[in-house]
Amino acid sequence: MPLNSLWLRTAAALLVCVSIACTIYPHTNSAGAAAALPYDDIRPNYAQDAILNMTKNKLMNGTGNRRFEPLKAVSRAEFIAMIDRLLAIKPVASPIPAFADVPKTAWYYEWIQPAVQLGIAKGTFAARFEPGRSLTREEAAVILARALKQSLDASPDTHGKPFNDQEQISPWARSSVAQLVRIDLLAGNDGKFLPRDLITRQEAAVLMNRAWTHAGWTEQLQGAQPAAIQLGWQYNQTTQQFKRQVTNSEVNTLSPRWYYLSKTGSIEDQTDTPLVTWARQEGKAVWAMVGNHSDQEATHAMLTDAKQRQAFVRQLTDRVRKYGLDGLNIDFENMMPEDRNNFTAFIMALHEEMKSIPAVLSVNVSPDFGTDWTAVFDYAALARQADYIVLMGYDEHWGGAPVPGSVSSLPWLRLGMETLLKQAPAHKVILALPLYTRNWTVFGTGAIQSADITLQQQDLLVSTKNVQVLWDDQLGQYRGQYYDASALLNQIWLEDGRSLAQKVSLGEQHQVAGYGYWYMGGESADVWTSVRNTIRFSSYHFSSSTAK
Numbered sequence: 032m033p034l035n036s037l038w039l040r041t042a043a044a045l046l047v048c049v050s051i052a053c054t055i056y057p058h059t060n061s062a063g064a065a066a067a068l069p070y071d072d073i074r075p076n077y078a079q080d081a082i083l084n085m086t087k088n089k090l091m092n093g094t095g096n097r098r099f100e101p102l103k104a105v106s107r108a109e110f111i112a113m114i115d116r117l118l119a120i121k122p123v124a125s126p127i128p129a130f131a132d133v134p135k136t137a138w139y140y141e142w143i144q145p146a147v148q149l150g151i152a153k154g155t156f157a158a159r160f161e162p163g164r165s166l167t168r169e170e171a172a173v174i175l176a177r178a179l180k181q182s183l184d185a186s187p188d189t190h191g192k193p194f195n196d197q198e199q200i201s202p203w204a205r206s207s208v209a210q211l212v213r214i215d216l217l218a219g220n221d222g223k224f225l226p227r228d229l230i231t232r233q234e235a236a237v238l239m240n241r242a243w244t245h246a247g248w249t250e251q252l253q254g255a256q257p258a259a260i261q262l263g264w265q266y267n268q269t270t271q272q273f274k275r276q277v278t279n280s281e282v283n284t285l286s287p288r289w290y291y292l293s294k295t296g297s298i299e300d301q302t303d304t305p306l307v308t309w310a311r312q313e314g315k316a317v318w319a320m321v322g323n324h325s326d327q328e329a330t331h332a333m334l335t336d337a338k339q340r341q342a343f344v345r346q347l348t349d350r351v352r353k354y355g356l357d358g359l360n361i362d363f364e365n366m367m368p369e370d371r372n373n374f375t376a377f378i379m380a381l382h383e384e385m386k387s388i389p390a391v392l393s394v395n396v397s398p399d400f401g402t403d404w405t406a407v408f409d410y411a412a413l414a415r416q417a418d419y420i421v422l423m424g425y426d427e428h429w430g431g432a433p434v435p436g437s438v439s440s441l442p443w444l445r446l447g448m449e450t451l452l453k454q455a456p457a458h459k460v461i462l463a464l465p466l467y468t469r470n471w472t473v474f475g476t477g478a479i480q481s482a483d484i485t486l487q488q489q490d491l492l493v494s495t496k497n498v499q500v501l502w503d504d505q506l507g508q509y510r511g512q513y514y515d516a517s518a519l520l521n522q523i524w525l526e527d528g529r530s531l532a533q534k535v536s537l538g539e540q541h542q543v544a545g546y547g548y549w550y551m552g553g554e555s556a557d558v559w560t561s562v563r564n565t566i567r568f569s570s571y572h573f574s575s576s577t578a579k
Contacts, residue, residue, distance in 0.1 A: 260545025
């Protein structure tokens with residue numbers, strides 16, 4: 032589909048050609064009825080009920096002074112706002128604009144951003160959206176079909192009822208138009224579709240109302256969010272900071288870094304009991320993290336000594352019982368490949384004890400790309416022995432890596448996820464996502480240096496350094512570069528609401544158990560709305576059932 036200005040006029044006109052102007056309601060001169068209407072410029076015609084219903088449900092608004100302006104054309108920005116409201120998608124004030132002609136100060140900025148993140152809205156060019164341009168009927172069809180996640184084939188057939196002006200429909204719009212006709216959202220006007228005509232506000236109201244009242248939804252549009260694990264790790268934050276971050280997030284499962292394996296094989300205990308009390312009051316679970324300081328020798332000594340291994344299991348489960356914890360999150364890293372069977376035995380023994388409490392056991396693993404780093408993980412066995420496997424979907428290019436690159440590109444994450452799912456069921460997999468990235472400095476000698484930065488630091492850097500960013504559709508994230516005060520090239524692969532939405536969408540496609548976030552405090556505030564929107568958008572299906 033070509034990226035031309037016709038292609039993405041994707042915004043507005045819900046082809047309500049559907050018997051537009053064919054069904055006229057009886058006229059009434061009742062002064063009382065007129066006074067009850069919210070607008071003075073609508074009349075009893077085919078669109079009146081739809082306008083009133085869309086106003087009542089807050090999908091559409093008037094233009095001011097009791098006016099609806101039913102014959103006014105709909106702009107691309109207006110149509111996207113309608114679609115967002117139809118799907119219960121919340122506005123997002125993301126720091127990284129998707130388009131140069133959609134300024135942050137515009138009323139439609141926060142409506143276009145989430146639609147872009149979810150793949151509903153696309154630009155007319157790489158950096159342009161043309162928000163003020165009026166939409167044609169065929170452009171509206173493309174956007175609505177995309178919003179309703181309709182499968183499109185190459186056939187323009189409309190159940191043997193082609194429009195008289197079928198050949199005037201642009202090739203890039205024919206499948207969308209045909210599909211919306213199949214599911215009874217579109218119809219012609221006197222046998223014509225009029226694809227290049229601009230869609231009006233009253234026509235948009237009719238089409239939006241048809242979609243809103245269609246029987247094809249699998250659930251109520253305003254239904255509750257799907258229940259899923261949202262795990263947030265505490266790292267370098269005080270208890271008060273962590274509480275504030277959790278309160279302002281989607282997180283329902285806390286994982287503070289409380290327990291470590293010491294060099295002597297005993298437990299290092301940093302339990303914060305007030306945090307447990309607070310979490311219980313807030314209805315949130317606590318899965319305390321258990322680390323090994325990436326100490327190969329101490330880990331090897333504990334894992335290979337059956338008595339020491341059982342003693343460590345006992346110390347951990349004693350803490351779970353004592354503090355009333357809901358679970359543990361095992362984060363052992365930098366282990367020897369030869370400890371593979373012993374690590375599995377450790378998890379098996381710990382799980383047996385945890386089941387008797389009962390409490391949840393989750394185990395963190397890195398994506399399996401056949402390296403020594405992951406050779407210790409018997410993924411299939413761990414999936415059988417633990418309640419959850421947490422896939423740490425980051426550090427594709429780690430700190431100190433020989434070449435700069437993304438922390439978590441979409442193709443890399445997809446491969447890691449699909450590899451894990453061959454050995455672990457999706458209902459046991461938690462996908463952990465990065466709330467950080469890296470700034471890479473390239474020296475004249477060719478040497479590379481990286482620095483970990485939070486998403487807040489990233490956004491500030493982009494703003495203050497005037498970093499020019501460009502969306503990389505293949506990687507599923509923005510890329511940017513700038514020259515610092517020393518004239519050195521710096522490169523960033525950004526993580527933001529748009530990139531994280533694509534990662535969450537990947538998890539939703541595979542129906543994983545939930546998500547983890549490394550680490551709390553690294554995010555910008557908009558990220559949580561983007562996460563919620565993605566889960567919401569992924570939760571429904573629009574079938575071809577006949578409208579009620």
